Amino acid sequence: MHFDAIGRVPGDPILSLMEAYAQDPNPRKFDLGVGVYKDAQGLTPIPHSVKLAEARLMEQQTTKIYIGGHGEPAFGKVINELVLGADSPLIRDKRAGASQTPGGTGALRLSADFIAQCLPGRGVWLSDPTWPIHESIFAKAGVKVSHYPYVGRDNRLDIEGMLTALAAAPKGDVVLLHACCHNPTGFDPSHDDWRRILDVVRKRELLPLIDFAYQGFGDGLEQDAWSTRLFAAELPEVLITSSCSKNFGLYRDRTGALIVCAKTADKLIDIRSQLANIARNLWSTPPDHGAAVVATILGDPELKNLWVDEVETMRLRIAQLRSGLVEALEPHGLRERFAHIGVQRGMFSYTGLSPEQVKQLRDQHSVYMVGTGRANVAGIDATRLDLLAEAIADVCK
Numbered sequence: 379m380h381f382d383a384i385g386r387v388p389g390d391p392i393l394s395l396m397e398a399y400a401q402d403p404n405p406r407k408f409d410l411g412v413g414v415y416k417d418a419q420g421l422t423p424i425p426h427s428v429k430l431a432e433a434r435l436m437e438q439q440t441t442k443i444y445i446g447g448h449g450e451p452a453f454g455k456v457i458n459e460l461v462l463g464a465d466s467p468l469i470r471d472k473r474a475g476a477s478q479t480p481g482g483t484g485a486l487r488l489s490a491d492f493i494a495q496c497l498p499g500r501g502v503w504l505s506d507p508t509w510p511i512h513e514s515i516f517a518k519a520g521v522k523v524s525h526y527p528y529v530g531r532d533n534r535l536d537i538e539g540m541l542t543a544l545a546a547a548p549k550g551d552v553v554l555l556h557a558c559c560h561n562p563t564g565f566d567p568s569h570d571d572w573r574r575i576l577d578v579v580r581k582r583e584l585l586p587l588i589d590f591a592y593q594g595f596g597d598g599l600e601q602d603a604w605s606t607r608l609f610a611a612e613l614p615e616v617l618i619t620s621s622c623s624k625n626f627g628l629y630r631d632r633t634g635a636l637i638v639c640a641k642t643a644d645k646l647i648d649i650r651s652q653l654a655n656i657a658r659n660l661w662s663t664p665p666d667h668g669a670a671v672v673a674t675i676l677g678d679p680e681l682k683n684l685w686v687d688e689v690e691t692m693r694l695r696i697a698q699l700r701s702g703l704v705e706a707l708e709p710h711g712l713r714e715r716f717a718h719i720g721v722q723r724g725m726f727s728y729t730g731l732s733p734e735q736v737k738q739l740r741d742q743h744s745v746y747m748v749g750t751g752r753a754n755v756a757g758i759d760a761t762r763l764d765l766l767a768e769a770i771a772d773v774c775k
């Protein structure tokens with residue numbers, strides 16, 4: 379029959395980790411695996427600002443007719459401003475345009491197809507390690523994937539290795555950079571490092587593709603945009619993928635954007651015509667609901683203030699869990715060894731634990747994290763930091 383020769387591919391390892399966690403009867407278990415924000419109750423709630431915007435939309439929306447290929451202009455405007463800054467000269471000069479996409483993943487896929495079709499022969503450089511979907515999205519679009527060192531065996535940011543690799547990249551290649559809160563490591567370049575990266579990108583005439591999936595989860599909504607805005611201000615052409623999944627809690631509503639910064643307003647129109655054409659063959663027109671929620675929130679000063687506070691609450695919880703865990707490890711003589719957890723940013727941490735230690739944590743202490751030693755810090759229960767520290771100390775003996 380037609381399907382006889384089709385085999386099975388392995389599922390996402392994080393999903394099987396989630397299943398194992400769900401089936402573990404130990405009431406003292408920890409879920410540090412799946413990459414979603416969790417509050418003190420271990421829940422991923424809908425922000426109040428989102429609920430209020432949804433109520434408003436329910437009342438006011440009169441049609442479900444298709445939106446345009448680039449999505450709702452009101453969303454494009456607010457997401458441009460959120461990412462580039464409301465007073466960005468790029469926006470003023472009409473050199474930056476946002477295309478609404480199904481999540482950050484959709485924005486990445488649109489970028490990958492754009493590179494494959496409109497910039498043929500260009501390869502993409504990814505950090506080693508990076509979010510695994512980066513690897514497959516570009517490969518599936520037919521873009522050659524190469525890697526630059528990022529975090530090595532010593533579990534430190536290898537900025538020199540990164541710069542050396544990029545300095546040898548073929549001119550014109552694309553370099554994917556994580557704007558902040560690097561997934562999976564949590565290590566971000568310093569401002570000085572970013573300036574050095576910018577120098578190499580400029581010298582090698584690389585095209586930066588900045589993946590901005592965690593705005594507001596690192597040092598703050600504006601602070602986290604620093605590197606993206608630096609590149610957008612200093613270079614004539616930049617691609618930015620923005621996700622509203624985490625900071626708006628809109629995960630399943632698939633909300634994101636591909637922002638293109640072009641040399642001139644006229645060139646931007648050319649590029650956007652290509653993007654609309656590519657998107658037409660991927661998802662036709664983007665989903666509306668999440669983007670309408672974001673446009674409602676950011677377009678209303680009161681809702682926006684509420685949302686800004688809610689993002690700050692999430693950010694502070696993560697920051698406190700990071701410093702809390704380092705402190706809880708102190709009595710075990712492990713403060714120094716795990717000090718990097720306090721330095722890293724965003725939800726994820728490359729803990730430096732080996733795959734064997736990760737397995738031991740899971741089997742003996744019901745602490746679930748990804749085999750590479752990546753922990754989602756937001757999954758920690760703050761009232762049980764000591765218990766987690768004890769478990770880590772036990773596998774580090």
Ligand SMILES: Cc1ncc(COP(=O)(O)O)c(C=O)c1O
Nearest residue numbers: 481482483509561589591621623
């Ligand atoms: C680095 C990175 N980029 C992009 C995304 C895309 O997120 P989404 O498609 O859910 O908006 C994620 C989500 O985990 C991510 O970690």
